[in-house]
Each structure stands twice: as C-alpha cells, then as structure tokens.
Amino acid sequence: MPGLIRGVARTAVVAGTATAVSGRVQRRQAEKYAGRDANIAAQRTEAYEEQMYADQPPPQQYAAPPPQAAPAPDPIEQLKQLGELHASGVLTDEEFAQQKAKILGS
Missing domain, CATH: 1.20.5 (Single alpha-helices involved in coiled-coils or other helix-helix interfaces)
Structure with a gap:
C-alpha cells in the first residue's frame, strides 16, 4: 500500500x-x-x-447670397449736380444738354 x-x-x-x-x-x-x-x-x-x-449625403452647403446691386442713382440729384457743374462753367451748354438727355432718357 x-x-x-x-x-x-x-x-x-x-x-x-x-x-x-x-x-x-x-x-x-x-x-x-x-x-x-x-x-x-x-x-x-x-x-x-x-x-x-x-x-448619408454630405451636409448641404449654401452659397452666399449675391451682393446687392448698388441702388440706382436718383435722377433729380444727378440733374442738380449737373446744373451746378454747368453754372460753375465746368460744362458747356452742349455738354450740359447731352448729359441731361442721357439722364432723362435712361
């Protein structure tokens, strides 16, 4: 044993x-x-x-808004400036008439 x-x-x-x-x-x-x-x-x-x-689709990217266009010039203000230039003698009668027609025609 x-x-x-x-x-x-x-x-x-x-x-x-x-x-x-x-x-x-x-x-x-x-x-x-x-x-x-x-x-x-x-x-x-x-x-x-x-x-x-x-x-998953990529996150949307937004384009920046286009810049705002410059406001249209005021024809009355343009005519006043044109009159001042004519009165001071910078513009002749003929140039004054052409510019005036251009402003009023547009």
Whole structure:
C-alpha cells in the first residue's frame, strides 16, 4: 500500500503542477493579447461608424447670397449736380444738354 499511496501522491502533484502552469500560461497570454484585442475592437468600431455615415449625403452647403446691386442713382440729384457743374462753367451748354438727355432718357 505504501507504493500505491506514493503513486497516487505523485500523480496528484503532477496534475496539480500541470494545472497551475496551464493557468499561468493562460493568464500571460490573455494579458499579452488584451491590447491587441482592444485595438482590433476599436478598428472595427471605427470602420462600422464610417460605413454608417458613408451612406448619408454630405451636409448641404449654401452659397452666399449675391451682393446687392448698388441702388440706382436718383435722377433729380444727378440733374442738380449737373446744373451746378454747368453754372460753375465746368460744362458747356452742349455738354450740359447731352448729359441731361442721357439722364432723362435712361
């Protein structure tokens, strides 16, 4: 019987050691690959989000409104200025008549 107990004890020690080594190896591998798995998960999430937003049309961009045209000059004001230029002698009678016709004709 002492031989039997010794055999059983040896088997128990070998099995216990194998279990402890196996558990330690498993933990080390889990720690080693945890960072890699996190990177893979992040890349998959990013690819999924890109795919989700790729189907949507881009946001609309509106063009700036065209600048407003300058208001049309007041013909009365133009005639007053033209009269002042004629009275001061800058314009001759002929030039005054041409400019006046131009303003009133437009």
